[in-house]
Amino acid sequence: MTTATAGRRTWRRALRRDWQLYSLVVLPLLFFLVFRYLPMIGNVIAFRRFEPGGSLLGERWVGLRYVRMFLTDPTFWQVFTNTLWLGTLTLVFCFPVPIVLALLFNEFRSRALKRFVQSVSYLPHFLSIVIVAGITMQLLATDGPVNQALRAFGGDTVPFLQEPGWFRTVFVGSEIWQTAGWGTILYLAALTTIDEDLYEAARIDGANRWRQIWHVTLPGIRPTMITLLILNIGTFMAVGFEKVLLLYNPLTYPTADVISTYLYRTGVESNNFSYAAAIGLFEAVIGLILILSANQLSRRTVGTSLW
DSSP: OOHHHHHHHHHHHHHHHSHHHHHTTHHHHHHHIIIIIGGGGGGGGGSEEOOTTSOTTOSEEOTTHHHHHHHTOHHHHHHHHHHHHHHHHHHHHHTHHHHHHHHHHHHOOOHHHHHHHHHHHHGGGGSOHHHHHHHHHHHHSTTSHHHHHHHHTTOOOOOTTTOHHHHHHHHHHHHHHHHHHHHHHHHHHHHTTSOHHHHHHHHHTTOOHHHHIIIIIHHHHHHHHHHHHHHHHHTSSOOOHHHHHHHOOGGGHHHHOOHHHHHIIIIIISOOHHHHHHHHHHHHHHHHHHHHHHHHHHHHHTSOOOO
16 A cells, blocks of 8 residues: 555545534635635736726736836835835834733733733724724824823924824834734743743752843743744735825825835726736735745744744
8 A cells, every 4th residue: 555545544534533623624714715815816917907897807918017117117116115114113113012011921920910911901902993093193183192292391293194204103103002912912822831940940040030031931932933023024015004094194105105005096096906916916926035035044043934
């Protein structure tokens, strides 16, 4: 009996034995098939001229016409630069904060205080992006609490939402507030898997709390950190479309307009779907390259990777 035949029989035996468990996978697989993989067929309109009301796969083949269009479009390179800036700032500032918070929560000795602080930090995650954007706009309005406080201390009113130079700070700050608390959950779960004997050995060797964190805690949660970092790098180009769309305005386009919002205006508002599809395909290719590169680099340097 060949190895392939033995493998098929083993698979059939497992399927007959645990068919109830395998049936639970059917709906998720259908979801990804219908809403993730089948729509990929539509990427063909990046190379075909698409007209609303016509063929779903475009009217005629135009080759790389739309690719050449966005590669020579100054507006595209501006929004591409903005996307890199926002993606980098979000990764640099939003990724470490949950780690720091998880370490702080882990040091709490009062369970009641720990639960209270965790609940407060989790709360923004359960607010919709519309509400978060609304709160941000109300706080930073010219007559909002922040500007009222500035005037009370003798400062001038700052148009946070109208100044292009402030948009990145506003976006990253609201992103930290909304996601930092919820991001600690995986790290707190990873902290519970660290053997207490390692801390005891570190204390016997004379390590203080900072040394224990550096030599025991951080190495213990390193696989979780690397996995989440790779996932974040994979979505590097997909900067929060909804929040940017809600917070930006024509005055802040020079720093706020990113690829996803540019695609929305180009494809949905201007009905130039083929051009938008070409840009979206370019963005997806860059995201794929980033996540493959990050995974390979992580595997070679620290020995941890997604696959």
